[in-house]
Amino acid sequence: MTEARRPVKKPPMxxxxxxxxxxLFLERGFERTTVDDIVARAGVGRRSFFRYFPSKEDVVFPDHERCLADMTALLEAADEGDPVSTVCDAARLVLRMYAANPEFSVQRYHLTREVPGLRTYELSVVRRYERTMAEYLRGRYVGTPDGPLHAEVIAAAVVAAHNNGLRSWLRSGGEGDAEAAVDHALGVVQEVWGAKAAGAAGPTADDDEVVVVVASKSTPMWRVVQRIESALAED
Amino acid sequence: MTEARRPVKKPPMxxxxxxxxxxLFLERGFERTTVDDIVARAGVGRRSFFRYFPSKEDVVFPDHERCLADMTALLEAADEGDPVSTVCDAARLVLRMYAANPEFSVQRYHLTREVPGLRTYELSVVRRYERTMAEYLRGRYVGTPDGPLHAEVIAAAVVAAHNNGLRSWLRSGGEGDAEAAVDHALGVVQEVWGAKAAGAAGPTADDDEVVVVVASKSTPMWRVVQRIESALAED
Known part of the structure; x- marks a missing residue:
């Protein structure tokens, strides 16, 4: 009753x-919600909406355009280090965007699973990240046999690994260490595709050193690669 | 002038x-073409359309549902052989669907590049293939460390490799050997992820044999793997 009146901080538009x-998307579905519905609910004018968001989908994924721009900038500025390590760093930009706002990201994750239109939009965005990475790798693999093929396969593998780590974190309700989950997943790709010296915790490259691997022929190739990796780590 | 009159064979509905x-999609765009426009142009009733196609998109991709069903059946019937080889076989079903009708496939390829709505639809279909393969692999990798992660990364790599081979063939105008292009691309995935005995031209598994590889530490991992593969092939 005697509570002092404090100015209420208005949330940003x-x-x-x-x-x-x-x-509204949860109540009536994504497809049946119009921008007019949204501005009516928010109590603002239609123009305000388009000042902030180019489309209805961008309300749900407001930061992807910026993240894509950041990714392009990161890749353009990248030095001549291991290309696979560089695209893994690029993928981590996406993770950090999600991890910056766990509550919103988890809410959106559930919404996206329920709304086919949003899943489709998300697929398109993911594809744009993948293409951005593949384009970078194609540039790095110019002149190597099957360069474009390797570029596309590796970009797809990086995206799949990143999304596996990201989804684990989202499914856990945004608890736990998102970066660790994604780092672990990306490690699987770096194990087979990356230059051996690429891992942050790995050894530095030394052209004079050699590695000898002995493996049974029936061992799956990725297990062989894991063994090579651990041999290098022990070194 | 004296040409005999032959019965004209009507194309199927x-x-x-x-x-x-x-x-119509080419003339006015996918989004602005309705099913009513299509049946008017074809000179048939609206019901005829839905007898053949559940939606407007399915006219462009009429065989994906059948192909997805075939893929599911192939994976369910697969024996205990190399899982990566099995999903590569599953991917080849998609290729064969495209290769069965080169002219239509090439025409659709160009249409899809021009129509965002179709690109989005295609992305969704590709994602369904990828999920079908990943689900199969998850089942095969039950109990192995990071099984679901490996399943998702390998499924994505197989899809990317398949699509690289398919696109090369489509860009060539459907000339040349589609199967060879896709086999080559899938080989890149099998090199790193498949059991070594999986390749059709490769050696049979022999647990008693060993392979020794010596490589400079700065060699990219996939080159190391290529060397292991060629050592095995020579054996």
Whole structure:
């Protein structure tokens, strides 16, 4: 009763719009929600919406465009180190975008699973990340046999590994260490595709050293590679 | 002038509808073409359309549902051989669907590149193939460390390799050997992920034999793997 009146901090317009959109998508589905519905719920004008978001989908994935731009910049600025390690770093930008706002990311994860239109939109975005990485790798593999093929396969593997780690974290409700989950998953790709010296915790490259591997012929190739990796780590 | 009159063979309704739809998509875009437009152009009733195709997209990709069912059946019937080899066989079903009708496939390839709605639909279909393969691999990798992660990464790599081979063939206008292009691409995945005995041209597994590889530490891992593969082939 005697509580002092404090100024209520208004949430930013961007968040008000995103909140209204989320409510409506859950209530009536993504396809049947219009931008007009969203601005009515948020109590703002139609123009405000388009000042913040180019489309209805962007309300749900507001940061992908910026992240794609960051990824392109990272890849353009990358030095001549291991290309696979570089695209793994690029993938980590996406993870960090999700991890910056766990609650929103987990809520969106559940929404996206329920709304086919959003799943489709997400697929398109993921594909753009994959293409960005593949394009970088193609540039790095110019002149090597099957360069473009390796570029596309590795980009797809990096994206799949990243998404596996990201999904584990999202399914856990955004608890735990998102970076560790993704690092572990990306490690599987780096084991087989990366230059051996690429791992942050791995040994530095030394052209004079050699590795000898002895393996039974029936051992799956990735187990052979794991053994090579551990031999190097012990070194 | 004296040419004998021969009965003109009417193309099947399915093809008449697909042809009309293709013309309209190219003329006015996918999004702005309705099913009513398509049946009007084809000169048939609306019901005929839905007898053949559940949606507008299915006119463009009429065989994916059947192919997905075939893939599921192939994977369910697969024996205990190399799982990576099995999913590569599953991927070849998709290739054969495209290769069965080169002209249509090439035409669709160009249409799909021009129509965002079709690209999105295609992404969804590709994702369904990938999930089908990943699910199979998860089952095969039960109890192995990081089984689900390996399943997802390998499925993504197989899909990327398959699509690389398929696209090369489509870009060539459907000339040349589609199967050879895809086999070569899938070989890159089998090199690193498959059991070594999996390759059709490779040696049979022999637990008593060993392979020794000596490589400079700065060699990229996939080159090391290529060397292991060629050592095995020479054996």
């Amino acid at each position: 961007r968040e008000v719009l995103a909140e209204a959109a989320f409510q | 399915r093809e008449v509808l697909a042809e009309a739809a293709f013309q």
